Amino acid sequence: MSYDEWEWLPLGSLFTIDAGKTMTAAARAGEVKTRFLRTSNVLWDRIDLSKVDEMTVTSSDLEAKYLKPGDMLVCEGGDIGRAAVWDGGMENVTFQNHLHRLRPKRDDVIPRFYVYFLQAAFTQLGLFQGAGNRTTIPNLSSSRLAALSVPHPSKPEQEAVVDALRHAHDSIELHRQIARSVRELKGAVMEQAFRSGRCGAASRESDIGPLPEAWNVEELGAHHSVSTGATPSRSNETYWASGDVPWVKTAEVDYSTITSTSECITAKALADTSVRLYPAGTLLMAMYGQGVTRGKVAKLGIEATCNQACAAIQPIEDRVDTDYLRYFLEWRYDDIRGKAHGGQQQNLNLDIVRALLIAYPEELAEQREIVDLLSAIDAVEASRRGLELLATELFQSLLFNTMTGAFEPVTAPSDNFERREVPA
Numbered sequence: 001m002s003y004d005e006w007e008w009l010p011l012g013s014l015f016t017i018d019a020g021k022t023m024t025a026a027a028r029a030g031e032v033k034t035r036f037l038r039t040s041n042v043l044w045d046r047i048d049l050s051k052v053d054e055m056t057v058t059s060s061d062l063e064a065k066y067l068k069p070g071d072m073l074v075c076e077g078g079d080i081g082r083a084a085v086w087d088g089g090m091e092n093v094t095f096q097n098h099l100h101r102l103r104p105k106r107d108d109v110i111p112r113f114y115v116y117f118l119q120a121a122f123t124q125l126g127l128f129q130g131a132g133n134r135t136t137i138p139n140l141s142s143s144r145l146a147a148l149s150v151p152h153p154s155k156p157e158q159e160a161v162v163d164a165l166r167h168a169h170d171s172i173e174l175h176r177q178i179a180r181s182v183r184e185l186k187g188a189v190m191e192q193a194f195r196s197g198r199c200g201a202a203s204r205e206s207d208i209g210p211l212p213e214a215w216n217v218e219e220l221g222a223h224h225s226v227s228t229g230a231t232p233s234r235s236n237e238t239y240w241a242s243g244d245v246p247w248v249k250t251a252e253v254d255y256s257t258i259t260s261t262s263e264c265i266t267a268k269a270l271a272d273t274s275v276r277l278y279p280a281g282t283l284l285m286a287m288y289g290q291g292v293t294r295g296k297v298a299k300l301g302i303e304a305t306c307n308q309a310c311a312a313i314q315p316i317e318d319r320v321d322t323d324y325l326r327y328f329l330e331w332r333y334d335d336i337r338g339k340a341h342g343g344q345q346q347n348l349n350l351d352i353v354r355a356l357l358i359a360y361p362e363e364l365a366e367q368r369e370i371v372d373l374l375s376a377i378d379a380v381e382a383s384r385r386g387l388e389l390l391a392t393e394l395f396q397s398l399l400f401n402t403m404t405g406a407f408e409p410v411t412a413p414s415d416n417f418e419r420r421e422v423p424a
Contacts, residue, residue: 012146015102020095120403160409175388221354229306239269246304250286287348
């Protein structure tokens with residue numbers, strides 16, 4: 001049967017759809033708790049078990065709410081429609097009320113095929129736009145989910161589609177896991193390098209913990225200037241229209257070398273305002289920013305300006321290699337973030353940045369050895385991230401083409417398939 005001949009049925013005719021348990025104060029406070037999945041645990045074709053919450057579920061409800069291998073979970077809220085199959089990564093796990101559990105009614109249903117179809121429908125094809133209830137927060141009710149029209153090819157065709165897409169998806173996960181392992185290795189190497197030096201030298205205690213005995217420890221501002229930028233008036237078009245002077249925002253400060261920016265200002269803005277043009281090689285630190293942004297650093301690979309949420313760090317003397325300092329500040333990221341202060345939104349400021357303690361060996365050659373080692377690890381991670389991106393593009397293309405009939409995976413031969421000998 002070809003794509004054009006696929007039968008289309010309501011999703012509710014193929015699956016039994018059940019809602020999970022609501023998290024309440026009583027459920028949170030109970031003594032005997034059960035692990036449960038939230039919408040944040042359900043990604044496209046992947047269950048993230050790195051953080052699993054717990055709540056109390058009454059014994060009368062518990063058995064009916066346990067997940068079984070092969071159950072399909074669909075997000076009711078948030079990124080509505082996002083779905084994955086529970087493969088049984090933990091025992092005795094239930095699910096919250098913002099997830100739907102779909103359990104096949106028929107033997108000719110492969111749940112993962114429908115995960116992939118929903119992914120294509122919601123993220124590529126726009127088939128179910130408006131499927132969610134439009135209240136204060138969009139949500140996909142069980143009745144609307146059950147009414148969605150979905151294809152139902154033969155079981156061998158479902159298996160062929162799943163096999164092709166699963167291999168492509170597994171490739172993404174492989175490169176992602178390797179890149180994550182490389183980043184963990186980098187963290188361990190930084191800890192060793194900055195705590196013990198290149199050869200495991202004798203250490204001494206300092207205000208930032210044990211450090212090599214012979215290293216210098218000083219405030220960042222001792223031999224570096226620390227300044228900031230500004231935001232030209234948005235109401236003055238002559239400061240922004242057709243601008244060609246790069247202007248960095250904190251979202252672009254992310255442990256990288258900045259070679260382009262999403263916005264530019266004009267030469268007039270540079271002349272009229274307090275914005276400064278910094279040379280290539282300047283380090284920028286994000287002083288403001290929600291989430292993980294605050295405290296990150298990046299190096300300018302071009303001349304650029306920046307906004308007032310960035311601290312620009314420039315050497316006064318050639319005592320500390322710029323790349324060494326970038327890695328050292330990356331290593332101190334958690335400590336730097338902890339120094340922020342303020343009300344609802346905690347920020348760093350120039351005085352805090354100037355007062356940050358840094359440590360470094362006297363010899364620039366030793367600094368460069370540490371830089372070379374960490375740069376090599378960064379190159380490996382970047383390579384894997386690139387392969388992950390390519391694998392993602394391949395998967396997205398395959399998903400689109402499979403679910404629109406442009407590509408039809410080869411199905412396995414049926415039991416009554418007659419095999420013929422190939423003539424010699």
